[in-house]
Amino acid sequence: MKKWNKVLSAFLCCTLAVAAMAGCQPKDNYTYYEYDAQHQSSDKMLRFYSSDAGLDAFLNDYRERHMRDTEDRIHTHPVGAGSTAWKEWESMIGSWWDASSANGTMSSFYATKEWVTDWLLSPRQDRQGYIWADEGNDISSWGMGWAFPDYQNGGIGWLFDTDDESEGWYLGNASNASLTVENSNLIVDTAGATEQIELYSPLFERSTLVAPFLRMNFGFTGTGSYDIDDLFVYYTTDKSAQWSEDKKVSFSELCTTGFEIGAGNVSQQGFFFPMYLQEQWGAESRTRVTQLKIVLAAEEGTSFEGRLNFDYICTDFDDRQPLNLCNYIIAAKNVCEFAQDDDLLARLLPNARRAMNFLLSQLKGAGGLIDTEYFVGHGNDGLKGIGTGLGNGYWDVLAFPQVNLYCNISFYNALNAMSYLENMAQYYEIESDPVTTLGADMKSVVTYAETGSSLNELAQNCREKMQKVFWNEKTGRYHAGKRDFYDTVQDHGYLMFNEQVIASGIATKEQTDSILSWINGERKVAGDASTGEDIYYYEFAPRFNTAEIGADFYWLYSATFDGNVQNGGTALHLAYYDLVAQAAGDKNVSFARLKTIQAWYEKVKAAGGTGWDFYHKYYDNYTDIGIQGGPSGGTIGVDYEFLEAALLFAAVPDAYFGMDTSYDDTLVFQPSLPDAMDFWKMENLTFSGYYYDVSVGQFFVQISGVNEYRKGQGSRNAKLEIRMPKPAFQFKVYLNNAETANYRLEDDQIVIETKFGNVKAEIKKI
Template sequence: MWVLWSMTLVAALAVAGASASEQIPDDFPRFQVPGREKPLDTLRRLFWLHYPGAGPKATLWDEWLSLASLWPAVDTGGYADSFRQQWKQVLSARVIDAEGYVATHQHASIAHPLGWPFPFWNQGRRTAGWHFSFKDTVGPGWRTDKLSTPDDWQVLHAESAGVTEEGWKVILTGANSSVTAPPCDVDPYESPFLQLRWKGKGIEDAQPYIEWTTREQPEFSPERRFYFSPHAGDTIHYEAIPMYRHPLWKGDITRLRIGFGNPKPGGEVVIQAFFTQYDTRHNINAQNFVRGCAMYFWWTRDLNFLRQNLNRMRLALRYLMTEHHTLQEKVVDTRWVGHEGRSGVRYTPDGKKQIVHGSGVGNNYWDLLPFGAKDVYATVHYYDALRKMAEIEQEVIRNPGWNMPRGVYAFDPHELLKHAEEVKAAGNRLFWNPQTRRFAPVDADGVMHDYGFTFLNLEAVAYDFATPEHARDILAWVCGERVVEGDTAQGKDIYFWRFAPRASTRRNIDYYFWAWISPEGIAFGDQVQDGGAVLGFSYYDLMARLKVRGADDAWNRLQEILRWYEEVERAGGYRKYYDGSRPGTLQGGGTAGGLGLDMEFFESVLVPQVMLYGFLGFQPTGDGFAIDPRLPSGWESLRIDRIRWQGLTLAITVTPTAIRIEKEGDSDEAPLVRLPAGSWRATGKTANGEQRQVNLRMVGQNLRRLEWRGLREVVLARR
């Protein structure tokens, strides 16, 4: 992520760091394998370091952090209950606009109020902006430093009442009042939106609008008019006006007018700011919101939450299908202005650099990289969201007593799964580079931009998006067995940073959003998104290895990460380890660097999750759970305790032939469980040690009803 960060986030990080330095509570989960105590104790310490900061953040973390913070049954300090309450509140409060777009919820900025905090207007070339007050506005570095005055504005049927603490106050003395900005030079491509920060009184029946002139059409006209809603109230409202949707928003814009559309005199408005705005929305928010909601529900079985949010999840997914044309194109096709997937930093044939302002706006976590257009990263996450939404819909149908809304928003789960397979097939054709044998972004011109993005490819494998053949090719490349000609990092150098593969393996000086103007001035590996590395995404490396190469390969990779982390601990932590005495510069809290480990890299908490979701193979569902263990050859068993599944606390031990579940608490409903293929029998034990046979009956395809009421322990054994 980019080097700038908000003060509120830095403050939150300070709190998380203070928590992480405390002694590990006794009720924090343990990973137990006979003979592997030392490395797994190290893994537990790594987990605890990042766990206190793993609550909800911006929308793009909804899936990643919910995976890690919802299951540990840490009652000490109230962590478990607090995290669950936080996730419920935050997910339920995620803003979804009238069209179905899920807001990004990153820190304050002067970019799109529902988007990423940059780029913003004063980073542009042909943009314009007037700020009459900085009250409650993001601080220096994220906005212009100069306040405007209304001296050069033209006022019609209104009177200027001066600039107050909140902004420019205008009294509407007549009907159809308006204010006209000074002359400007605005390129519509750099200004797909206008943002008006304002409030008003007595304008409830007004129909405000924007008008503009161009060099070719120097007079204002109703033909070039774009309406928006009035805002009456006591607080400043941020109105993002989508000018790009008007067919005459083109040419060279020379004047801008705000018409208040008031039918009678008597109202008043306060204008805090008025400026052009890039489209900084993300096309991965819906996917992350849907999966975060699913994960929360599966771990908690909070029926009230699902009832409140189910149609919001459906709306978010339908927005992707329509706005990003997925039903027609079978991939995410983003056509927003500036999101065409083309770089904003380009070179002519003679080597001259060109900066194309407005081009290459980011779409996801990797915010310097364009992606966009036929967006492979968004498509991989869309595929996974489809499958998770299908599971939710199946559970709703299977449990009519939950009383969940159906109606026009509901999906047919079989159609979702069918569509997911279409997306997988189309994506493996469109985004696969047959020369390098890996996935890469494709821009609106059909040009592929292949810089060896390991994060993209490993997530594609882990989410089962890659075909088996493609998955094997990807792992052979990442593991250094297959050399891609022209890559900067090859073979063992892909894991130069040890804790994770480099984020990219080919030097990138020409595939960025336009404001990252001097990538050539930063060495390969000294920037996270160009040869650097992020610890958290080793989780997908581990899960991909587990899927393709097996448990031994994944365990060997995890051990290397843990050996590195033990060195970090001996040095006194990440910052002391990377103090200049060895290669590597840390990014975080406002400082640029090549390695993402702490500070805003909350996803570092993902790495230990391979124990639960990978080796143990545990997956919660709304009405049960699945267990599909995958143990390395040297492990006789694996036990994970303090698993807070819905209202119970579980400790699960798996061996090659049996699954033992100890539980604290009880429920009068029997869960549906999915087990590996084969014949299984179940026995149980009550709290006083009485042995019982347990009914484990098939109720559907690979679904068994586990009648464990009144039992403290259940053993599932292969027949």
Template sequence: MFTRLMLAPLASLLCCQLVVAQERLPEFRVPGKETLTQPLEGMFQRHHSAKTNCSLWDAWLPMSTLWPAIGNDPSASECRDFYRRVYLAREIDASGYVTMNQHRGHAHPGGWPFPLWEQAGGAGWHFTVQHDPYREMMQMRTMDAKAVEFVGAEAIEQSDRYGLQLTTTGETTSLTLPVRPFDSFVAPFVVIEWSSDKLPADAAVQLQWRHQEDKQFSAAQSIDVVKDSGVGGQYGAGLKLSVVPMFTHEKWNGRIEQLRLTWTNQQPQRMTIRNIHTATDTRHPITNALYVRGCCEYFGWTRDVNFLRKNIERMRTAVAYSLREFRVREEGAMLVTWPGHDGRAGFTRDANGHKQTRHGRGVGNNYWDLLPFGHYDCYASIIEFDMLRAMAKLEQAIATHPAWEVGAPKLTSEELNQIAADLKANAGQRFWDAEKGRFVACIDADGVAHDFGFTFLNLEAIYYDFATPEQAKQILSWVEGARVVEGDTSTGADIYHWRFAPRATTKRNIDWYCWVWNNPESIAWGGQVQDGGAVLGFSYHDLMARLKVLGPDNAAARLSEITRWYAEVEAEGGYRAYYAKPGRGSLQGGGTPGGLGLDHEFFESVLVPQVMLYGFLGFQPTSEGYAIDPQLPADWPSLEVTRIAAADHVIDVKASRETLEIGFQKVGTQPLKLQLPPGPWKLTGGEATLEGQTLSIDPERSPRQIRVERE
């Protein structure tokens, strides 16, 4: 998931909370299958309630944490309150881009914290390095303010606490930074962290540059600076960030020699500047879709109409940005044209095999941050497709509930569904390799498709209904090992070498990475998560894909293998103790690199137990309430999931082949509607109303136990 160089800062600074103390959690009850359910409950206990401000996990953690009612007084309020605050406050810049909201970095502050400007060969002027997460790793040195040429400034001071401070004088203040040459390609942005909010609202701020051949700065090589770009709240220094899109200026080219920052004044003002540095474009094209998906999950589980009123226009802005920025309707796919995101690797090899590093190229686009997804991006297209359908369902619910008093959208539910359908039809063909029977990662700017047997990509394509039924069958025949793809490194049973999940990739990759990961051959196959390794959490997509295509017996057999592995791991003292033994693989996380992602920053491990709720029980939030459509394996007489926080109720749901039972641990105030599976049903117990397949429960009738049976 993360580069070797970045593991230590990330492990210490990632804004996530993990609960490790024993809690009373939902139980999974299957008579006679305790050897499966008990390890699965243990896994849930280990990973439950993970929550983070970072957009990257918005599609995985909310769905896993908003429904479990935990504790002696069962409630999901802690995680719900957390995500309500997060989603109402998530930074969206003026263009509509939803920020990543990771920790302080040396890259675009609205994107992933790295690659750093130091790794790109850019330039930085840090007037303090105090509390910088990369201070030791990059051996950072404070920039001496005496080397800066000041005009219109006095009382100039520098300290570790604040950085550079000065008092403005006259009509204009300027800082001409010391000469530090760099290639403009590796510096699409310049970031200024400063107290720009102290400047007058109409103050003009400009950043100028010159090339070596330029004798002086000129107005022709100047760009306006937005005083506050609306990103970087996670930096925590109390300053504003100006993120200057240098790449948009036609004269930002070649090798840059020097920069000058200038602004106008009205009266003397004390100013603080912490740093100025170039930045790689580390934005991810999927943050908008993930944010919208997370917001939809929150509303689906809570039915919090007040949240919807406050946040719906922000969600609509996020949708509009992604459709516009990535030309989804025009291209029938997500087309990423950001600097460094063209799908090409960060290094090439000549005829003799010698490498040439291409700094600034191959920037990550998603969770798999070493891999240069981009240009025509399959993974981003899949995530966008899912978001469009989720938003369409929400807009449909809004349209049918005028009492919610939520304004009408610019894109209706029907229009969103049509865009999604067109995206699936076009991108589903564009990225499908018919010969190999699987989706490729992307098609780069040279028209080259990249495929290393990405199991995660293909299983998510099935999970999100992006794959057609025929494509899904071909994908699973390959992942299961029944079908061999010529040229793959891992085939057959070896695809599940790690037992708990399929390998992330099935073909050795030593050529297609970001420029910072330019010696992949030094790590053995399977020794890196993104090259033959595996991530526990994404077994969820494997299980759900199997359930959808191969049926519940197949999915249950795979789940049994996972829980058998987990029981063995626990018997030997947990993940770290188990994998400390040679030959079992190497764990990544907590500051160490490796091939297996299970704990520490791999919060998505909480996904695996969700297959009991969303998969085998088939319990899902809908626009009207909740739906239940159980898929029980042949040897499961029934399945009960307890402590489900549905809206403001806490319920237990038990399903057999002929009956459904809903028991209330807590009765809330909101009416509850459950959509039952197809077929005739009759109410045989409890206070409720059954019309067709819709079971309506009025909380004022004090429901305690509801039972329906197939007729």
């Protein structure tokens, strides 16, 4: 789960200067604390217990409301049922405890782990390896990427919603068939054997700039014996009004999920054609498409009978998102690392490898940084030209340069996650068939050839490049990239991304200090709209950004500072990154932030809101701050579609327990307990087929309550690794209350390795 932990530990603890950081700081003040863990919960739900009862009450109440599985739920949409853009966060929320219905912990509808695992097992993935947002069958579905923009934003589409209205489509003279409209479908039925069906669109005129893709939902059912050559799409343009072979594409070759039809059928579903790859179509404002012709043809010298039907035909933007690929790989790692299930890994690995192929090939990640040039309209020159600035992920209205920080943070995390999966596959001796995908031209073949080692090397290359390419010496923080063509720095104080850079272990020690001094108000950046204490104006999390976005939105959107979550506003999941990033600098500063969030939550709760109205009761009656979500708009995201708000409580294991895993069936804890705490415990966690509880103190780590998840399911090879800072005083190490010499010193850390089970490791002063 803590993807950055091992990278960060190795990097931060290698010098004396970094040893002063909270997570690695030797302790010289020792007070013995008598503690022996006792299991307290009566169910299998994740629960927090500590020496701070108020904190426990807050965390447990927050978890209950935001996991949405009780009457106090803040919304009914399950955490886990989000689109692909949410999958990294959903897997971070529910992979390390029993967020499932298998043993009755959660109802099946709200079982986060099951939602995520089911999605991982059956993603919509095309022949290039790209991971879609959803099936794309309905015209309103997100398809490959996102809900907007669509054909209504300058393109053209035919929905056939009115019976007996073909909307101008007609059959060619060579077609031995009839044309009707039934149940909002355009239907072509052959009237006996025919060599081909020719279906023509009405005349129109649309720029390929707003129509790089052709999208259609169609199906074909044949009767008798036949052999279909292919389904072809011809087009004419304002420059070439004649039908010709150089203005033709085929379903089997260009469609991203196409195949040879032959003697089979085509089940009705949504299909996408990247027409911009065709030379005569392209993606320029100077080319305008004027008509379409769809031809279903039998093999030469043969004929067929059957029905060809269309639910819709429309143009579309290239709304594919690089983060879909990264999210799949990261989510696969997050689920597999705690399950340690070799069968599950074997089933997910080919999908992850195909996704990585796309990142390395189409998006040029093999060079160290990914580049969105392959996606039409995904650049940003700051001019908001038509069809530009399309979103690359969850932050959907922000325009970024083709080489940008946002995408490459996720790429770096995906490289580390894929390296983990490859090492895990090697450890479990998983063998699989070679993986290939289609290349950028939809013709060439790319063979996956990465190993855990090669991916790790590429991750380090990516990290080093990011430290240089995206660092702004003038502002002392990371910028989003340099605008395309103009090479001007795009720096709007993207606080979210800067904290992600720290949490992922990308930033250097010096960069981390500089970023945190800006966020914590110790220094101000000239030109920022928000500085000092105002950065935390919304209390529970810092603002998403601190400087006006201006023209760096996608071309159909704009908002002033403090007018949107993505321009001066914030959302609850930013609190997770804030706590983890602050902990990388000082655990006590991070903990103070957590206590501030607790105070804010208690204030909200005191307003008396319940269920869906929990946050609205406070904000609608006692503030002028609007909530974004559902029927309302505003500058904060805390409920409704903000499923990722549940991520907040995942900061506890990541920022303070140092929870991690190794691919070889090892659970790792490297705690950094705040000074104000005597102990902190989490109950009902899961690892490698076991339930367990974990408690940490200033000088101890205890694993207790170990039970098999199901009889015979617990791994007999599961291991435990505990890392604690070497104290400045003379000490002895105890394992289960017995002195032991079975530990090693590594970078000022005491490292204890033992079999996974009920274990207490403790340092005592002598």
